[in-house]
Amino acid sequence: MLLTESDLQAIWLTLRLATVVTAILLVVGTPVAWWLARSRSWFKGPIGAVVALPLVLPPSVLGFYLLLAMGPNGPVGWLTQTLEVGNLPFTFWGLVLASVFYSFPFMVQPLQSAFETVGDRPLEAAATLGASRLDTFFSVVVPLSLRGFMTASILTFAHTVGEFGVVLMIGGNIPGATRVASVQIYDHVEALEYASAHRMAAIMLIFSFLVLLALYAWRSEEGKKY
Amino acid sequence: MKLIKLLFIVCSLLVTTTAHAEKITVAAAADLKYAMDEIVSSFNKSHSGHEVEVVYGSSGKFFTQIQQGAPYDLLFSADINYPRELAKKGFAASEVIPYAFGRVVLWSNSMDASKMTLANLSDPKITKIAIANPKHAPYGKRAEEALKSVKLWDIVQPKLVFGENIAHTAQFVQTGNAQAGIIALSLALNPALSKQGGYYLIPEKLHEPLEQGYIITKRAENKALAKTFSGYMTSKETRRIMTKYGFVLPGETVGR
Numbered sequence: 001m002l003l004t005e006s007d008l009q010a011i012w013l014t015l016r017l018a019t020v021v022t023a024i025l026l027v028v029g030t031p032v033a034w035w036l037a038r039s040r041s042w043f044k045g046p047i048g049a050v051v052a053l054p055l056v057l058p059p060s061v062l063g064f065y066l067l068l069a070m071g072p073n074g075p076v077g078w079l080t081q082t083l084e085v086g087n088l089p090f091t092f093w094g095l096v097l098a099s100v101f102y103s104f105p106f107m108v109q110p111l112q113s114a115f116e117t118v119g120d121r122p123l124e125a126a127a128t129l130g131a132s133r134l135d136t137f138f139s140v141v142v143p144l145s146l147r148g149f150m151t152a153s154i155l156t157f158a159h160t161v162g163e164f165g166v167v168l169m170i171g172g173n174i175p176g177a178t179r180v181a182s183v184q185i186y187d188h189v190e191a192l193e194y195a196s197a198h199r200m201a202a203i204m205l206i207f208s209f210l211v212l213l214a215l216y217a218w219r220s221e222e223g224k225k226y
Numbered sequence: 227m228k229l230i231k232l233l234f235i236v237c238s239l240l241v242t243t244t245a246h247a248e249k250i251t252v253a254a255a256a257d258l259k260y261a262m263d264e265i266v267s268s269f270n271k272s273h274s275g276h277e278v279e280v281v282y283g284s285s286g287k288f289f290t291q292i293q294q295g296a297p298y299d300l301l302f303s304a305d306i307n308y309p310r311e312l313a314k315k316g317f318a319a320s321e322v323i324p325y326a327f328g329r330v331v332l333w334s335n336s337m338d339a340s341k342m343t344l345a346n347l348s349d350p351k352i353t354k355i356a357i358a359n360p361k362h363a364p365y366g367k368r369a370e371e372a373l374k375s376v377k378l379w380d381i382v383q384p385k386l387v388f389g390e391n392i393a394h395t396a397q398f399v400q401t402g403n404a405q406a407g408i409i410a411l412s413l414a415l416n417p418a419l420s421k422q423g424g425y426y427l428i429p430e431k432l433h434e435p436l437e438q439g440y441i442i443t444k445r446a447e448n449k450a451l452a453k454t455f456s457g458y459m460t461s462k463e464t465r466r467i468m469t470k471y472g473f474v475l476p477g478e479t480v481g482r
Contacts, residue, residue, distance in 0.1 A: 067401055068401060072402045072403070073401075073402055087354075089398075090387045172354075172387030172398065172403075172404075173389075173390075174386070174387060174388070187359065189290065190286045190362035190390075191361045191362040192290065192362075
């Protein structure tokens with residue numbers, strides 16, 4: 001391959017970002033999805049709407065709010081400064097935080113529908129056998145929702161890889177920290193380096209296609225089991 | 227029923243194109259944001275019936291877009307080489323006309339930059355410095371040259387964050403996310419920014435001149451309004467506005 005060192009660095013950074021975001025969202029998104037799937041509270045509607053917001057909001061809205069919130073005069077900035085971890089814009093962890101917001105529905109929604117499919121009966125059976133709620137979740141719900149976990153993780157990962165607008169607005173284009181693959185391609189295009197842009201764009205295209213192909217192939221395979 | 231009626235009215239309003247006089251679209255580099263807004267509004271006032279619309283962005287992006295058939299009638303580039311290249315490729319309907327020299331300044335919204343020089347950027351208290359991306363933004367290239375001339379490039383490089391264009395760069399500094407930045411003088415002189423802090427004019431001998439030029443594009447070849455607007459660029463009013471925003475006009479002495 002004719003990729004430069006900075007291309008490789010951007011790709012590596014993108015994969016690292018997507019992995020970290022997926023891991024964080026598995027931990028944070030699962031309880032939210034569970035609550036949304038099981039709750040009958042009137043609160044469910046508003047929370048569900050908030051979770052889905054990043055699906056419809058333009059990245060510029062999210063990027064604008066995050067830039068102000070994470071800046072030295074914003075609430076998140078105030079918090080990070082008080083905790084003495086510095087400011088988040090232009091850092092890898094700033095991107096992680098932004099991506100967690102941005103990819104939230106991609107984790108929560110598939111999980112929620114997977115949890116809803118599990119239904120009441122396995123839970124009641126587990127309760128009758130005296131299993132604790134946590135035990136029930138890990139020994140009954142998780143195995144029954146594996147498909148949902150898989151779909152949610154893949155979609156979250158792929159969506160984070162495909163992020164651009166928010167990263168551009170809060171990233172500051174720093175090699176190795178915030179210059180992800182999509183931004184690198186944009187820079188190549190802006191600098192009229194079409195050959196380099198083509199190479200990376202082709203990689204992204206093939207990668208995205210393969211991920212989705214694998215997901216759909218696996219799902220139809222899984223579907224046969226039921 | 228009422229709703230359907232209302233929808234119908236709205237839709238018919240949306241598709242009706244009012245027959246009006248000529249209209250042109252100008253693509254302008256982000257450093258022209260405030261100056262061009264004023265020029266266009268004064269032009270529209272004195273040429274009633276006509277309409278000039280402006281789109282701001284990075285010169286490099288416009289360069290690519292025009293070659294792909296973007297509907298821009300004039301291109302005002304922050305780097306005269308882009309219109310020159312377009313003219314060479316046959317995308318221009320006019321000469322390449324130089325209209326100004328741009329200047330770069332050091333700007334901050336938390337410190338008084340007018341009491342600073344580039345040397346202050348090595349201060350450990352300044353952890354983030356915003357410049358436009360030198361890879362494709364003309365102002366970013368000049369910032370890099372200036373920092374290299376004063377032998378600070380290697381020292382400040384770990385602190386640098388890159389804006390997509392010069393307005394984006396200014397926004398990093400304005401929001402306080404970067405404590406200082408190297409931006410266009412034209413932006414630092416805008417009231418919204420100038421009330422927040424002074425600036426330090428970076429000596430022009432530290433960087434290559436930032437010569438800016440424009441063309442009328444091929445697609446506007448037969449548009450009279452494009453030529454009228456081009457003519458307006460040398461008017462007294464335009465020169466007054468450009469000077470107000472710190473642009474050095476062709477034929478005047480560079481620097482002050």
